[in-house]
Amino acid sequence: MAEQPVLEVSDLRVSYYTDAGRATALDGVHLVLNQGEKLGLVGESGSGKSTMALAMMRMIKPPGRIESGRVIVHGIDLTALSDEEMRKARLSVIAYIPQGAMNSLNPVTRVGAQLVDAIVAHEPASKRGEIEERCRRALESVDLKRGVFEMYAHELSGGMKQRVCIAIDILLKPRVIIADEPTSALDVVTQRQVMETINRVQKQIGAAVILIGHDMGLMAQFVDKVAVMYAGRLVELCAVREMFTRPLHPYASALIRSLPSLSNKGVFQGIPGLAPSLLRLPGGCSFHPRCPHAMDVCRTSQPPLETLPDGRQVACHLYPHKA
Amino acid sequence: MADLLNLRSVTKVYSRGLISRTSTVALNDVSLTLKENEPTILTVAGESGSGKTTLAMLLLGFLSPSSGQILYKGKDINRLKGEERMTFRREVQAVFQDPFAVFNPFYTVDHLLSVPIRRFHLARSRADVRDRMVEALTAVGLHPDDVLGRFPHQLSGGQRQRINVARALVLKPRLLVADEPVSMVDASLRASILETLRALKQDHGVSILYITHDLTTAYHISRSIIVLYRGSVMEAGDTDTVITNPQHPYTRLLIDSIPWPDVDRRWGQTEIKAQESEAEGAGHASGCKFYSRCPFAMEKCRVTPPLFRLSERQAASCYLHDTHPALPAERLSELLP
């Protein structure tokens, strides 16, 4: 691929300093995303996926801290920017749809005002009339009537509010959109509507999307590539079809096996054990206590993320890698 | 054979306002029967606003119906007193959706298990209470030492929900109302919790009312299903049939919108007519509730369609099938295996 990737995350490390000690939320994550690509980031609660999103947006607050690493979007290193520059970069270069975004709409101002605010904060010189037109068109592109501009948040349903949030996020045509469980509180039909909307607007503005969640079904419907996270590390990254047909990492395959589908009715296969506490990760590979294929080397050394000949990436001693 | 549970034309209406009353029909003329010696898992499927939570609250006795009756073992649950009421309480239990909200933050998690054991006299001594807690916790796959004596915020969501299910195990009710028991739990854990519920029915004869909006889990766990939309039954019957061959436009929309974890089964072509605002739903007092969103809406749909019986184990409330015989609402349970 001769194209320059639109997003490059290298060796990102984030820790949380709690009363009970230091928790390693992200332990050296590498990630590359090309323009227009859709990546799904899956993992259990505590795997670090939301921390990834916050770290990329530089929204980690104390007691959390980005220890090291770089996040480069469209050539700009976000970690090296000043606070003011980062503020400008948010929404214009990289946008974020948080979980429960519909609750982040201001209940006392009209929807339109919030859209306008987003633009004005980044382009204070633009003309009012122009801004308003852009906002109304953004509403149309997420399948809402132009009249929604005048409405208040409480007059809208959950799905509509979520689409307003998407509209805000695409106003400035960012290069990367991070959607953190954007549909978790929504019904299945509304969820589909919202996801189809994200799909459409993403194609319109040519942005890359990172969809964070734990619903593998949504991933199958929406993304091109899937990245699996476990205990703060990326353990596998491959095309979505391969993830569902031939997952390599034992954790990923256990995840796929535990999914209910129409073909394996009545068969339930959970993953035994519990995710480790981030305060005290097991030595070696973090998954080894629960891994059916654990070997001696897994207890002592942590497998690095290796790129296999076919382009897939996996961090597991089962797969040959340069020692 | 006696009936365990009998809902007779149960309707629940919420009215608001003192001067100009606006009413919402949360549940409209629902009838259901569960037989005593035939434990089963019945799914009540629907999205938010469908009335499924109202149904749960009615069954648990937290709400009383606006009209109709709810009978447990032949007696109206809202008229039970004393000993009979305690029996009802013990035999009808629930597992709720939010693993954290069910715990009283002041106490350790033991409290959730020990209180009902003591109240229902299920143990003879302190040691016996502990034994029963240990037994139930082990049965759901938890190490009692990891969990007992801890506070709820010290445990993970999955552990908390498992304790919830353990509570149901300890009480061994006759009827368990499971309101979205796995929707707030990680995907990898859902399987084992659902397995425990199934074992409850299989090994202990507990009938389960599985309330959810997630049809994939419903498919795996239940035999019969009722699909609700805005308080009315849209479709009902055998789970396999209804999910693989849905006949009502709403059910079709629902099934098509499920994100199947299968790359080859992408979201269907069913057109979604979006619900444009919150207020719209409340407007239509009569007629098919799905009218405003139905791609097949016809003039006659302005009159509420009855349930048309499509086969021995499936019925849909839609005029598209009006060539089939109509089934009166009270006989809904005949469809359910």
Added chain:
Amino acid sequence: MASVSLSESLQPSRLTLSLNYLRRNKALTIGLIMIFLLTAFTVIGMLTIDTRNAYPLSVQPKQPPGDKYFLGTDFFGRDLLSEMVVGMWQTALIGVLAGALGTIIGIVLGFMSAYFGGIVDAAIKGLCQILTPIPVFLIQVVIAGSLDKRDVTIYTMAFIVLLLAWMWPTLVIRSQVLTMKERQFVSVAKLSGVGSLGIIFGEIMPNLLPFIAAAFVGQVFSAVFASFYLAVLGLGPLREPLLGNIIWAAQGQGAFFNGWWWWPIWPATAMVLVLGSLALVNMGLDELSNPRIRRTE
């Protein structure tokens, strides 16, 4: 959603957590220390000094602070040190009595009102809402002023103060119980066969303890303050060395102009310390009972 689950046995003891919290909540800590010292002063004082010296014509009058009379004496021949000790004791008595009774009434009525709803709620809420706008100060002065001087004792003081103070804790506890009542753990308790009383005392009350403590401290504060200003106006039990009384008497005799500076200074300082410490503890408890701030883990 990054959650840290402590799955191993990492459970710091409740004591350690409490001490850690105290270090963070400075208002609470300082307030508690001050109250502790004031209480120690009062208790040790009551056990050691001769309380009769707190009453007129016991010792040599108008003596400045010195070796014999540690804090000096006043115009009427009362030893200021004894007065302070006895006065603090009586102030504490009024405060705790009125405060405790006010809180108890608040708990009983507040719980009943919130839990049972309907007519009971309407009646209690209505009564509180009618009585609240009544100017408390005015009524207290009127009542205290119209009593025969000899009938005014510290207990009547406590009663006068209590009369219009119980509404606030009632309403405030009521609203807390109303929210608690809807929480799911209450529904689960009902499913577990717990009756109404069990839910009130077993499920809801324990969660409201910091809140009730804050209400109590607030009540004590109002009671002490009310007794103080009523006494300063000369409406208190005049024979008793209540701190406010001492100031009233000092003012009556023109203490500052006559150079007896020590007479009003000690009671004023004491009053500031007492009210200040109560206010600090109140602030600290306020923070404690706010669930958002409380989560330290």
